[in-house]
Amino acid sequence: IDQVWLPLPVGQITCSWCTVTILALAWDSERRQLHVAGKFNAIDGSNIPAGLAVYHQDTGHLVAHPGGGLTMRNVTQDGVGTAAQFDQENGVLYVMGAFERLTATNEECLGLAAYEIKTGSWT
Numbered sequence: 001i002d003q004v005w006l007p008l009p010v011g012q013i014t015c016s017w018c019t020v021t022i023l024a025l026a027w028d029s030e031r032r033q034l035h036v037a038g039k040f041n042a043i044d045g046s047n048i049p050a051g052l053a054v055y056h057q058d059t060g061h062l063v064a065h066p067g068g069g070l071t072m073r074n075v076t077q078d079g080v081g082t083a084a085q086f087d088q089e090n091g092v093l094y095v096m097g098a099f100e101r102l103t104a105t106n107e108e109c110l111g112l113a114a115y116e117i118k119t120g121s122w123t
Contacts (some may be wrong), residue, residue, distance in 0.1 A: 010062035011044035037081025050078030068104030
């Protein structure tokens with residue numbers, strides 16, 4: 001019998017100010033990466049940019065998202081990723097949620113952003 005649910009041998013997602021809530025998952029089958037969006041700001045007790053993380057199936061590691069995280073206009077307030085969709089054909093991760101800035105670039109972005117995997121940049 002094939003197992004349907006498998007535990008991920010990864011770290012613990014935590015939050016310094018909230019109850020952790022994972023709100024969206026988006027799978028990149030080419031790179032074998034699971035993009036995670038929600039309300040959190042740490043992995044294994046180490047702070048990461050809020051709201052986004054990525055699980056690498058080949059390495060078994062859950063890490064901060066290479067595109068950074070999400071924040072409000074006041075950068076001391078964490079943003080929340082509420083939805084995510086991966087466009088496999090174009091290699092683009094779309095993220096929606098309650099945020100006003102991207103932590104990697106500090107650019108204003110009101111609740112909707114697209115991350116190009118190949119270039120490593122937000123558009």
